[in-house]
Amino acid sequence: MWQRSIETPVTGFSVVYGLSNNDCAPVDNAEASFLGYRPTDNAEQFAEAIVAETAPIDSQDPGNMCHGGPFASVELGNSGVATMNIIDDTKKT
Amino acid sequence: MKLKKLVLTGAAGRLGSYLREPLSKMCDALVSTDIVDDIGTPYDGETYVKGDLASLEDMMRVLEGADMVVHMGAYADEGPFEKLLGPNFLGAYNIWEAAYQHGLKRVVYGSSIHAIGMHPKNEFIDIGVRHRPGTCYGLIKCFAEDLGAMYWDKRGLKSVHMRILSCAQVTNAHALSPTMT
Numbered sequence: 001m002w003q004r005s006i007e008t009p010v011t012g013f014s015v016v017y018g019l020s021n022n023d024c025a026p027v028d029n030a031e032a033s034f035l036g037y038r039p040t041d042n043a044e045q046f047a048e049a050i051v052a053e054t055a056p057i058d059s060q061d062p063g064n065m066c067h068g069g070p071f072a073s074v075e076l077g078n079s080g081v082a083t084m085n086i087i088d089d090t091k092k093t
Numbered sequence: 094m095k096l097k098k099l100v101l102t103g104a105a106g107r108l109g110s111y112l113r114e115p116l117s118k119m120c121d122a123l124v125s126t127d128i129v130d131d132i133g134t135p136y137d138g139e140t141y142v143k144g145d146l147a148s149l150e151d152m153m154r155v156l157e158g159a160d161m162v163v164h165m166g167a168y169a170d171e172g173p174f175e176k177l178l179g180p181n182f183l184g185a186y187n188i189w190e191a192a193y194q195h196g197l198k199r200v201v202y203g204s205s206i207h208a209i210g211m212h213p214k215n216e217f218i219d220i221g222v223r224h225r226p227g228t229c230y231g232l233i234k235c236f237a238e239d240l241g242a243m244y245w246d247k248r249g250l251k252s253v254h255m256r257i258l259s260c261a262q263v264t265n266a267h268a269l270s271p272t273m274t
Binding site for chain 2: 006
């Protein structure tokens with residue numbers, strides 16, 4: 001996506017959603033088609049394992065319901081990342 | 094066409110650390126910048142320049158002579174507004190202003206799903222949906238998107254705003270799908 005955003009000859013002011021080619025993609029990139037960003041990976045391959053170890057999900061919780069995930073339910077000013085179990089896999093050189 | 098000079102902000106961050114190598118191959122000279130003292134061994138064609146996003150003077154120095162900037166630098170979490178004000182808010186302004194003053198061709202910006210994060214997942218949304226942030230972090234992403242739109246409309250500076258959803262190993266259900274409920 002970064003490569004296409006740099007190399008596409010025509011842009012102006014443009015917005016594109018950055019996600020893989022997921023079966024459950026919740027957003028539509030059709031209007032950004034001109035960028036030529038065509039992802040191939042699909043997070044669905046991880047779904048069975050993740051669902052198996054996840055407690056039942058409360059769909060009334062904005063943190064589950066909304067695009068922002070935990071950021072949608074966290075109090076303003078509090079960390080959203082803290083609840084997301086993000087692995088710090090920063091690449092070292 | 095290979096770029097002469099490309100700038101990457103946030104080079105010490107998690108995403109930045111993965112962008113350095115591929116970006117270094119897309120240009121003659123990659124200037125990576127961040128607030129830390131050191132980001133390790135540079136790739137071929139890469140140099141590291143320490144700089145503070147909150148300082149227009151620093152960003153003017155870093156962006157001088159560049160063709161484009163990939164702006165990924167920010168405090169990468171929700172936090173008190175005052176904590177985000179320098180790196181995220183002023184940082185965005187300084188990048189666009191320095192890019193304009195130096196005549197850069199484009200800003201490629203690491204925006205975020207959090208700019209529209211309060212839209213429900215079961216409503217399939219396009220890129221024209223209204224801003225709907227759920228955090229100060231997202232609110233400032235909205236500001237930066239509007240900043241990019243204004244600099245395009247008024248000053249002809251191009252920008253691509255990448256609203257990144259999740260860019261990490263899949264370790265939670267949120268990273269999977271909108272319809273797991």
